Amino acid sequence: MYIVGITGASGVIYGIRLVEELLASGKKTAVIASRTALLLSGEELYPGNEFHSVRDILAYRNVSYANLVEYANDDLFAPISSGSVMFDGIAIVPCSMKTLGKLACGIDDTLMLRAFGVALKERRKAVIVPRETPLSEIHLTHMLRLTRAGAIVLPPMPAFYHKPQTVDDMVNFVVGKILQTLGITHHLFRAWGNV
Numbered sequence: 001m002y003i004v005g006i007t008g009a010s011g012v013i014y015g016i017r018l019v020e021e022l023l024a025s026g027k028k029t030a031v032i033a034s035r036t037a038l039l040l041s042g043e044e045l046y047p048g049n050e051f052h053s054v055r056d057i058l059a060y061r062n063v064s065y066a067n068l069v070e071y072a073n074d075d076l077f078a079p080i081s082s083g084s085v086m087f088d089g090i091a092i093v094p095c096s097m098k099t100l101g102k103l104a105c106g107i108d109d110t111l112m113l114r115a116f117g118v119a120l121k122e123r124r125k126a127v128i129v130p131r132e133t134p135l136s137e138i139h140l141t142h143m144l145r146l147t148r149a150g151a152i153v154l155p156p157m158p159a160f161y162h163k164p165q166t167v168d169d170m171v172n173f174v175v176g177k178i179l180q181t182l183g184i185t186h187h188l189f190r191a192w193g194n195v
């Protein structure tokens, strides 16, 4: 099982697309969205719409979510709160600087933070996709701390060697990199050399 956390940083689409790709590849997937992520989805992705869950967003995008498990971020009693429940990895996409700070300090006061903390202590795949620019020393220190604790910091930096033509191409590049990091085969972009 893979867990996707979505926070209220710009670029919620990265998290949504990651969930869609995991579901399309048949992986058991759980998602946790912060309150701000859901508010931002209405603001940034589909202005004028109000979403109360990731399932709402997938429904709006006509994507089937029958196999998606969604947890509320305040549901600290959810199974994935415990290290005794196995999951293969977690990715927080996009990751706000607020959530980054809490992760780096081990403040597990939401389900998303707790599940990520579990992944770190159990030495499972733990990826963050921080979204902010420019970065302060505080942000950089938090990223270094998480890297040293075993997390993979994967900023959503576009590449151009795969010749992106659309925004979707650029989003798919980042989502493909996340899947690659989680050890999941994808066809979202062609590797350098096969272009």
Ligand SMILES: Cc1cc2nc3c(=O)[nH]c(=O)nc-3n(C[C@H](O)[C@H](O)[C@H](O)COP(=O)(O)O)c2cc1C
Residues within 6 Å of the ligand: 006, 007, 008, 009, 010, 034, 035, 036, 037, 040, 043, 095, 096, 097, 098, 099, 131, 132
């Ligand atoms: C339109 C909008 C865009 C934002 N973009 C970012 C961003 O790119 N990075 C960031 O760290 N915070 C961003 N924020 C601020 C976060 O939403 C805010 O810090 C929030 O408390 C994050 O909470 P969460 O991590 O629980 O989702 C943005 C806020 C708004 C309203």
